[in-house]
Amino acid sequence: MIKTVLTKVLTVVCLVGLVTSTVATVTLASPQVTLIPVTDGNPPASGYGYAGVTDNSVNAVPFICSGLMTVSNQQFLTYYGQHQTDPSYTFNGTIWVARRTVGSNTWEVFRTTFTPNDINDGHDVVSFGIDGEGYMHISWGMHNDVLNYALSTTPVTGTNSIAFGPNLGPMTGGEVTNTYPQFLTMPNGDLLFFCRRGGPGGGSGGGDSYLNRYVLSSHTWTNVNMTNGVFQPFIKGYWSASDNYNAYPNMPCLDAAGNLFLTWTWRETPAYQSNHDFLYAQSPDGGVTWQHSNGSAYKLPICKLNEAGANSVAQRILVIPQNYSLINQAGMCLDGNNRTVIATWWAPGTPTSNFQRQYMVVFPDSNGVWQTRQISNRTIDPPGIMQQDATVRDLGRPVVVADKDNRIIVLYRDNSGSNGLTIVHSLPYAVDPLRTNWTAVVLTTDNLGSYEPVIDLARWQIDNVMDILYQPNTGHGYVSPSNNASPIGVLEWDAGAYFNYVPTLQMMFTNGNQDVALSWQSQTGWGYQVQSSTNLPAWDVLTTLNGNEGTLQYTHTNAATVPARFWRLQTKEGGF
Numbered sequence: 001m002i003k004t005v006l007t008k009v010l011t012v013v014c015l016v017g018l019v020t021s022t023v024a025t026v027t028l029a030s031p032q033v034t035l036i037p038v039t040d041g042n043p044p045a046s047g048y049g050y051a052g053v054t055d056n057s058v059n060a061v062p063f064i065c066s067g068l069m070t071v072s073n074q075q076f077l078t079y080y081g082q083h084q085t086d087p088s089y090t091f092n093g094t095i096w097v098a099r100r101t102v103g104s105n106t107w108e109v110f111r112t113t114f115t116p117n118d119i120n121d122g123h124d125v126v127s128f129g130i131d132g133e134g135y136m137h138i139s140w141g142m143h144n145d146v147l148n149y150a151l152s153t154t155p156v157t158g159t160n161s162i163a164f165g166p167n168l169g170p171m172t173g174g175e176v177t178n179t180y181p182q183f184l185t186m187p188n189g190d191l192l193f194f195c196r197r198g199g200p201g202g203g204s205g206g207g208d209s210y211l212n213r214y215v216l217s218s219h220t221w222t223n224v225n226m227t228n229g230v231f232q233p234f235i236k237g238y239w240s241a242s243d244n245y246n247a248y249p250n251m252p253c254l255d256a257a258g259n260l261f262l263t264w265t266w267r268e269t270p271a272y273q274s275n276h277d278f279l280y281a282q283s284p285d286g287g288v289t290w291q292h293s294n295g296s297a298y299k300l301p302i303c304k305l306n307e308a309g310a311n312s313v314a315q316r317i318l319v320i321p322q323n324y325s326l327i328n329q330a331g332m333c334l335d336g337n338n339r340t341v342i343a344t345w346w347a348p349g350t351p352t353s354n355f356q357r358q359y360m361v362v363f364p365d366s367n368g369v370w371q372t373r374q375i376s377n378r379t380i381d382p383p384g385i386m387q388q389d390a391t392v393r394d395l396g397r398p399v400v401v402a403d404k405d406n407r408i409i410v411l412y413r414d415n416s417g418s419n420g421l422t423i424v425h426s427l428p429y430a431v432d433p434l435r436t437n438w439t440a441v442v443l444t445t446d447n448l449g450s451y452e453p454v455i456d457l458a459r460w461q462i463d464n465v466m467d468i469l470y471q472p473n474t475g476h477g478y479v480s481p482s483n484n485a486s487p488i489g490v491l492e493w494d495a496g497a498y499f500n501y502v503p504t505l506q507m508m509f510t511n512g513n514q515d516v517a518l519s520w521q522s523q524t525g526w527g528y529q530v531q532s533s534t535n536l537p538a539w540d541v542l543t544t545l546n547g548n549e550g551t552l553q554y555t556h557t558n559a560a561t562v563p564a565r566f567w568r569l570q571t572k573e574g575g576f
Helices: 389-394 457-463 495-499
Strands: 008-014 033-037 048-050 068-071 074-080 095-101 108-111 126-130 136-140 143-145 149-151 178-185 191-198 207-215 220-223 238-240 246-249 260-267 276-283 315-318 331-334 340-346 358-364 370-374 399-402 408-413 421-426 438-442 465-470 485-487 489-494 506-510 515-521 526-533 540-546 551-556 565-573
Touching (some): 048 074, 068 126, 068 457, 074 126, 074 465, 136 178, 191 246, 207 246, 260 331, 260 340, 340 399, 358 408, 408 465
Parallel strands (some): 331 399
Antiparallel strands (some): 048 485, 126 136, 136 149, 143 178, 191 207, 246 260, 276 315, 340 358, 358 370, 506 515, 526 540, 526 565
16 A cells, blocks of 8 residues: 655635636646756857767766766766867867856866777766865776876866866876776765776676775875785686686765775676676775675675685675676665665566566665565567667666655666656655655656766755756767767756645636636646535545646536635645
């Protein structure tokens, strides 16, 4: 049974015969979305990003982790820029940094001369972190290449122009063959830096995971797990030519106390169908030591088998065999109970030869037992055909967050509809702790190509406003213009306003003033009751309807048979 959540009551009081016209038009209830294009006043030269990658977007893939970030009241975005029309523009394909004050539609755009090794390789993303003194650290453009890393010359917060020193290369001297740079900011202002170091062949199916820390007090980088002066991975997958695999982390998470949480899948070969299982580790000290979920210590490096000895084998929290179409590097967050939540996709019907891929959520219940929930019903995949690498971009990897009422909210782009963005959310935990009730809302309908969402996690944690890097990218019927440039901006969804929306009840008399027509704007996943009273203390339910993101209507016939009548609208998240 679905219980009442955030019940809202809107009462319209009127004397029959005195209301003779319609109330003012209601504002659309949802989704409450605003697009804020990146522009500094010259859109062709500031508001476009490179959009020519066909396997996945080089500006918008979730494993960037930190490509859009709010610090204090300023938001920062890094991307590979491209002039809208000028193919010879000096800064085409270089890293641009955009900055705005939160709430403003005006950006400042600063251009660098830094270029990726191959802008048409979707792995060559740009990622950044901002330390506790306001300096921006960026790493970019690598797919099993020597580290690219640079530091801003002054703090980027405030009103300073943003500029960078030279490409410094290795942070500590031990970074070679790097892929997937990610930054996390610790509560004390230090930075953590994750990357994969590939073994022979590149790393997909044979690589190690490394973790560095930037110590603010000394302004130096160190390898967190260095032993006797030797750089060490904290997860190791390449042991020999006959024993190699790699870990693909989902988005690492820090809680308010600085505890670090990580889940990942193992991959055996470069083919994504060799992804399997979910593994778990947590660290209380920024990755120096690692623990199982029960607090017992790992022996480093963490590995798949027992290559490093007792207590080094990764804790498997969910068994998903190879050839289940499991995607790597999906979304992860901490919910309101500080429990890990994973959003990803695989084909749960594989045991019965149904290979249709679905979006899935994985989380531990209150007893620590890991649960799975299917949150989509995709039918576009041929059920009897296992999908291979060529179709992996049909589904964008999802992003997941928890809001202040402990709903789980998943954002993704997939090809089963318009190829725009979809939000799927649970009810608040207090009402549905088992996460069995899910609602899907279409956020946008533009064809985004092979785009995948990147969000501003810091902004979300401040006020439950989801800011999303928004840029169409070549693929799935979207073809970028001849200059490989498409508009780039921030799509803003005010989730707090969405879940707290109170509809306006519209009224008008019809049928010679004998009937009353009532209407209101609805939201998917909500139930609506129209109630009537002749004395205010006692109310009768006239109708119960489910929301559909459109206008709902009800006509109260013969409403003028009493001297006075009152109406009100009651709503329930999850329905009545």
